[in-house]
Amino acid sequence: MLWAVAVGPAARADDSVDAGIVDAEAKADDDGVEVDLEALPTLERIKARGELWWGADAHGGAPYVFQDATDPGKLIGFEVDLANAIAGRLGVRARMVQGPWDKLLDLLQRKDFDLAMNGIEESDDKRATVNLSKPYYVSAQKLTVKANDDHTPRSLDDVKDLPIGCLPGSMAQRMLDGRGADTRAYDVQDDIYRDIVLGRTRGALADEPIAHYYGDIDHRLRTLPGSYGELRYVIAYRLADTALRDAVQAALTDLTNDGTLRTIYERWGMWNAETAAFLGDPDPTPRTVATGFEAWRAAVGEQPPFLQRVLHRYPAMMPMFAHAALLTLAVSLLAMVLAVTLGLVLATVRAFGPRPLRVVSVAYVELFRGTPLLVQLTMIYFGLPELGVTLSPFAAGVVALGLNYAAAESENYRAGLLSVPVGQIDAARALGLSTMQALRHVVMPQAARVSLPPMTNDFIALLKDSSLVSVVALTELTKVYGILGNSTRDHLGLGVVVAIWYLVIGLPFVMLARRVERRLGRGRSRTGAGSRR
Amino acid sequence: MIGVEMLVKRYGQADPVLRGVSFAVDAGQTTAILGKSGVGKSTLLRCLSGLEGFEGGSIIVDGVRVRGGESPIPLRGRVGVVFQTLELFPHLNVVDNCALAPVVVQGRRRDEVIAEVRALLRTLDVEAVGDAHPEALSGGQRQRVAIVRALMMKPRVLLYDEPTSALDPSLKAEVGRTVRDVAERTGMTQVVVTHDPAWADAHCEDIFVLDESGLTKTRDR
Numbered sequence: 001m002l003w004a005v006a007v008g009p010a011a012r013a014d015d016s017v018d019a020g021i022v023d024a025e026a027k028a029d030d031d032g033v034e035v036d037l038e039a040l041p042t043l044e045r046i047k048a049r050g051e052l053w054w055g056a057d058a059h060g061g062a063p064y065v066f067q068d069a070t071d072p073g074k075l076i077g078f079e080v081d082l083a084n085a086i087a088g089r090l091g092v093r094a095r096m097v098q099g100p101w102d103k104l105l106d107l108l109q110r111k112d113f114d115l116a117m118n119g120i121e122e123s124d125d126k127r128a129t130v131n132l133s134k135p136y137y138v139s140a141q142k143l144t145v146k147a148n149d150d151h152t153p154r155s156l157d158d159v160k161d162l163p164i165g166c167l168p169g170s171m172a173q174r175m176l177d178g179r180g181a182d183t184r185a186y187d188v189q190d191d192i193y194r195d196i197v198l199g200r201t202r203g204a205l206a207d208e209p210i211a212h213y214y215g216d217i218d219h220r221l222r223t224l225p226g227s228y229g230e231l232r233y234v235i236a237y238r239l240a241d242t243a244l245r246d247a248v249q250a251a252l253t254d255l256t257n258d259g260t261l262r263t264i265y266e267r268w269g270m271w272n273a274e275t276a277a278f279l280g281d282p283d284p285t286p287r288t289v290a291t292g293f294e295a296w297r298a299a300v301g302e303q304p305p306f307l308q309r310v311l312h313r314y315p316a317m318m319p320m321f322a323h324a325a326l327l328t329l330a331v332s333l334l335a336m337v338l339a340v341t342l343g344l345v346l347a348t349v350r351a352f353g354p355r356p357l358r359v360v361s362v363a364y365v366e367l368f369r370g371t372p373l374l375v376q377l378t379m380i381y382f383g384l385p386e387l388g389v390t391l392s393p394f395a396a397g398v399v400a401l402g403l404n405y406a407a408a409e410s411e412n413y414r415a416g417l418l419s420v421p422v423g424q425i426d427a428a429r430a431l432g433l434s435t436m437q438a439l440r441h442v443v444m445p446q447a448a449r450v451s452l453p454p455m456t457n458d459f460i461a462l463l464k465d466s467s468l469v470s471v472v473a474l475t476e477l478t479k480v481y482g483i484l485g486n487s488t489r490d491h492l493g494l495g496v497v498v499a500i501w502y503l504v505i506g507l508p509f510v511m512l513a514r515r516v517e518r519r520l521g522r523g524r525s526r527t528g529a530g531s532r533r
Numbered sequence: 534m535i536g537v538e539m540l541v542k543r544y545g546q547a548d549p550v551l552r553g554v555s556f557a558v559d560a561g562q563t564t565a566i567l568g569k570s571g572v573g574k575s576t577l578l579r580c581l582s583g584l585e586g587f588e589g590g591s592i593i594v595d596g597v598r599v600r601g602g603e604s605p606i607p608l609r610g611r612v613g614v615v616f617q618t619l620e621l622f623p624h625l626n627v628v629d630n631c632a633l634a635p636v637v638v639q640g641r642r643r644d645e646v647i648a649e650v651r652a653l654l655r656t657l658d659v660e661a662v663g664d665a666h667p668e669a670l671s672g673g674q675r676q677r678v679a680i681v682r683a684l685m686m687k688p689r690v691l692l693y694d695e696p697t698s699a700l701d702p703s704l705k706a707e708v709g710r711t712v713r714d715v716a717e718r719t720g721m722t723q724v725v726v727t728h729d730p731a732w733a734d735a736h737c738e739d740i741f742v743l744d745e746s747g748l749t750k751t752r753d754r
Contacts, residue, residue, distance in 0.1 A: 427620035430582050431634035431686055432610035441637055445624045520624070 042114050042237075043244040052087040052094050055108060056118035057101035058483045061189045062213040062296055063268045064119050065096060067487040069299035072317040078209075078268040078292070079117055082136065085260050089251035099473040102169060105130055106382050107473055108236055110390065114244065115237050119207065121171055122232040131245050133235040136252055137265070138274040139208035140227035141172050144215035146196055146203075147222040153203055156228050165192035165204040171229055172205040189214050190486050196221060207231055209270055213293070217301045230274065256280075269293030300489045309493050317484060317497070324480040325501050331397045331476065332463045338402025339462070340455070343409025350410070351417045352435065361410070368407035374468055376400050381472040397469035405462050412454045416447030449520045456513035460506050477501055534560040534595065534722050535581070535612075535690050541589030541601060542576055550576045553590065554748045556741055558690065563716050563723040565733035567751075568743035574726045577743065578694050581724070583608030595689040610638065613683030617695040619675050621667040621682070627654070628663045631682045638686070646685070653681045656718050657711070672700075673707045680715060691715070693725040697732050705729070709736035 037045045046052050056065045056079060068074040075096060087094035097113040104116040108130060120126075122135055143159075145152035153159050159181040166172035168185035176183040184201055186192045192204045193214040204215065205228070215221045237245045255261045256279050265271040269290030276284040304313065350361040368376070377400040380391065391399060420443050428438035467478030475483075481498040485491045535558045543549040550573040558564045568574045579585040581592060589601040594611045622630050631650040635641045654660040657677045662670055670678065676696065683691055693712070697705045713736065715721055727733055733740050740752040 421618075421620070423616060423618050423620045424622065426584055427614075427616060427622075428634075430584060430609060430612075430614040430616075431682070432638040433634060437637050441633055442622055446622075449624070 041243060042241045043247055046090065046092055046114055046244070050092050052083070052090060052092050052115075053097050053113040054083045054094060055097045055099050055104050055113040055116040057104065058096075058098055059188065059479065059486055060101050060118060061210075061486040063209050063270065063292065067320075067484055069313075069488040070295070072313065072484060072488070073319055076292070078264055078270060079119075081264045081267070082255075082261075083117060085255050085264065086248055086251045089254055090247060097473070098475050098479075100471050103382075103471060103473075105236055108238060110382065110385055111238070112393075112473060114241075115235050115248065117235045119209075119233055120236055122234045123171075126236065129239070131237040131239050131241060133237070133245060133249060133252070135232035135234050135278060136261070137233040137270070138278045139231050139270075139272055140274065141175060141205050141229050141231060142208050142211035142215075142223050142227060144193065144196065144204045144206070144211050144221055144223045146199075147220055151202075155224065155226055156205070159203065159205075162203065163201040165195055165201045166206060167192070167210075170206070171231055172207070175229060176205055188482065188486050190489050190491075193218065193221060208272065209268075212269060213296060217297045232278075263288075266290060267292045300487075303490055303493075306493060309490065313488070313490070314493070314497055317494075320480050320484070321477065321497065321501055324475055324477045325505050327394075327474060328463065328466050328476040329505050331394065331401065331469055331474065332459070332466045334398045335401035335405060335466070336459050336462055338398065339405035339409045339458075342402065342406035344413055346406060346410035347413035347417060348439065350414055352439070365407045365410050368404050369411075373400065373404045373465060374471065376404055377468055377472060393469070393472045393474045396472050397466070397474055401462060401466060401469070404465075405458060408458055409455065412451045412458070413447060415454075416449070416451035417443060419450045420446045445520070449517075452513060452517050452520065456510060459509055459513075463502065463506050534558055535724070536593040537581070537590070538593075539590035540577070540580060540587055540592065542573070542580055542585070542587040549588070551580070551587070552747070554743070555590075556748045556750070558722060558724055558739070560722050561716070561720055562739055563712060563725065563737045564739040564741065565737035566724060566726045566741045566743055566748070567730055567733055568726075568728060570728060572743050572745065574728070574743055575694060578614070578692055578726050580605070581608070582612045582614045582692055584614075610634075610686045611689050613680075613686060613688035613691040615676065615679045615683055615691065615693045615696065617698060619679040621675060621679055623667055626664050626666050627659075627670070627678050630667065630678060631685050634682070635685050650681065650685060653684060654678070657681060657714060672704060673711065676708065677711055680711070684715075684719065684721065688721075690722040690724060693723065693727075695727055696725060697727060697729050705732055708732075712736055 037048055040048060058065050058067060058075060060066075063077055064079045065075060065077040068076045080096065083094040083096065099107040099112065101118060104118060104120065105126065107113065108116045122132060126132060143153070143156055153162060156175065156179060159176060159179050161180060161182055163182040163184055164176050165184045165186055166176055167189070168187065173183055173185055184195070186195075189206070189210050192206060195201045196204055197218065197220050204211070208227070208231070211223050215223045235248060252261070261279065262271060262281060265275060266286045266288045267290060269286075269292065271284070271286045273284035276282070303309070346361045346364060349357045353361070377396065380400045381393070381396040384391065424442055424446070425438050428442040429435075433441065466476060470476055470479035470482075477498055481494055485494050488494070537557070538555050540551050540554040541549050542551040554577065566574060566577065576585070580587045583599075583605040586603070586605045587601050591598055591600045592608065594608055597607050597611060599605055599608055622633070625633065628647055628650050631653070632643065632646045635646045636643050651660060651663055654663055657680060659674050659677045659681070662674055662678070667675055667678070680691070696708045696712075700708065709732065712723060712725065716723060725733065725737060739750065741748050742751050
């Protein structure tokens with residue numbers, strides 16, 4: 001069942017209970033079908049499956065795809081509405097697949113979902129690797145600064161040498177770099193605006209919707225009137241998927257003609273002159289109240305009192321955190337099993353094996369200990385498919401963490417093995433024990449005493465390092481914290497909640513290790529005098 | 534019982550440590566091999582116990598012959614060893630220390646082995662410490678436990694490596710009593726490698742002296 005968690009999409013946009021979270025039960029049902037679907041062209045696969053899998057990052061926040069602050073289990077946003085509308089035209093349901101925003105195009109190539117739609121800017125360099133749709137939304141960059149401050153820049157012409165925040169790899173970043181600003185790239189939208197208020201930066205340049213949702217709701221900030229550049233959001237498909245592209249394009253045309261698209265943009269407060277002109281709509285003025293934006297402003301503009309959050313908001317988030325904690329625990333436990341097993345082999349080979357194997361063991365340890373886990377994880381998840389090995393996010397997470405920690409474990413066990421006097425092996429051999437028997441009954445139990453405390457430490461470290469697997473589209477604890485933090489702008493309170501979760505899942509293992517240590521330590525003094533006279 | 538003929542042992546390309554050592558030990562006797570440090574006493578003991586192979590000559594224990602260049606493993610278990618540092622297993626209690634090899638190597642039933650261990654501990658007056666871990670024992674108790682552990686494999690000869698080194702006179706006498714107890718109560722053939730002529734004189738029957746020229750018998754009772 002654990003492996004079922006790994007395969008395919010991580011969330012369903014239309015499911016209010018477990019949106020944003022892997023649903024093991026639901027996925028188990030998919031697995032059987034998925035194999036048969038694999039051979040079909042994407043559009044036919046979507047129809048056979050009855051679901052359009054679209055990739056996005058809920059961590060990116062409002063108004064694109066984000067958790068509803070008043071109902072944290074629910075995924076909302078204008079792109080959620082758009083995906084549902086498109087899927088409806090195709091006669092299927094939409095299911096959102098969570099992935100890191102800057103990795104969405106890589107995940108698309110890996111076939112983790114059918115298309116990517118998440119504020120992806122149209123640009124020529126993307127066309128080399130993916131198929132881009134016609135734009136579905138057009139806007140510009142807006143500069144936001146501190147309100148009531150005479151020393152802030154008044155336009156983009158004033159930003160030279162000033163610290164200005166933006167999203168990494170965005171059009172805003174290129175514009176800021178071009179004007180000689182001290183560009184500061186942030187992964188999370190909310191942080192960009194928070195740092196202006198805190199005085200760490202002097203402004204923020206971002207897509208108009210972002211400036212609207214994160215800048216305009218704070219009275220301490222002011223978004224300047226000018227617009228910069230033209231920004232076009234497009235849907236990305238795999239190069240071969242022209243049939244899917246055409247079908248979605250037809251759906252978008254229908255949605256434009258019957259007014260659905262305009263209704264969605266008005267609801268989210270995004271209807272603007274640029275989009276109206278692009279879609280051929282003569283009326284750029286919104287006719288209805290932006291209910292989506294007003295709800296967002298009401299929910300996050302002013303944080304509810306802490307007690308109220310503890311009593312109402314955090315309990316409502318429990319299912320998301322619990323799912324994520326389970327996933328974190330599953331990845332960590334399986335990775336640790338792999339690390340312990342492989343580490344034991346590596347250490348034994350290094351201490352007792354023939355020379356060529358010893359060299360292999362040393363090389364392994366140096367390679368995996370000496371390179372960042374994140375690099376290994378990215379290579380395994382995005383690199384191996386080039387060699388024909390495509391691992392699920394879950395399997396990639398387990399393998400990468402396991403291989404990496406095996407190096408550390410190997411050194412632990414080697415220290416343990418070296419701590420056993422060579423005379424102990426002589427004694428075992430003189431009694432007739434084979435090398436393997438001596439290792440198993442005499443050396444290992446004594447080595448375990450030395451190796452266990454650092455091993456416990458490593459497991460806790462692994463539990464925390466498992467947060468890195470969110471780069472391969474696994475929604476574990478830290479990722480849920482990021483998503484909810486950005487959707488509610490409640491970073492401090494949720495930070496405490498996620499810290500408690502990590503402690504709760506880690507502590508039982510610490511306690512278990514203490515018990516085992518006491519058991520192993522029985523009959524042994526602190527000096528470890530052993531049988532010496 | 535134990536016969537050594539023209540034993541040659543060298544490490545790598547260096548000069549041989551043992552160059553043509555020959556001797557024989559009679560069944561039931563306690564024999565000392567005396568020698569200064571560095572003459573190869575410990576090497577001789579490691580060869581006899583099957584822990585190390587050798588280049589020339591042969592060793593016969595109870596009819597089993599190992600020649601130079603052959604695997605010494607057949608000697609293991611036939612020759613029991615009491616190490617200078619005893620090397621009791623610190624993670625096991627006394628009974629488990631003694632029961633490990635018969636159970637793991639010979640595949641014998643554990644309850645039957647344990648009964649035998651307790652009987653042998655009784656024979657050497659250490660039955661009371663059966664459930665203790667080695668670190669809780671006195672030096673003399675540890676030595677008797679190490680002897681019981683070696684005897685459990687039913688060796689034909691028991692080797693002691695420097696059992697009295699770094700001990701004060703009263704403890705040396707206790708080691709002597711232990712060796713005599715083993716001889717009297719089990720009839721075991723024993724070879725004691727030591728650098729202590731006075732102790733050998735007091736507690737052993739036959740005495741050999743190992744020096745650069747080889748092994749010479751200096752006393753034969």
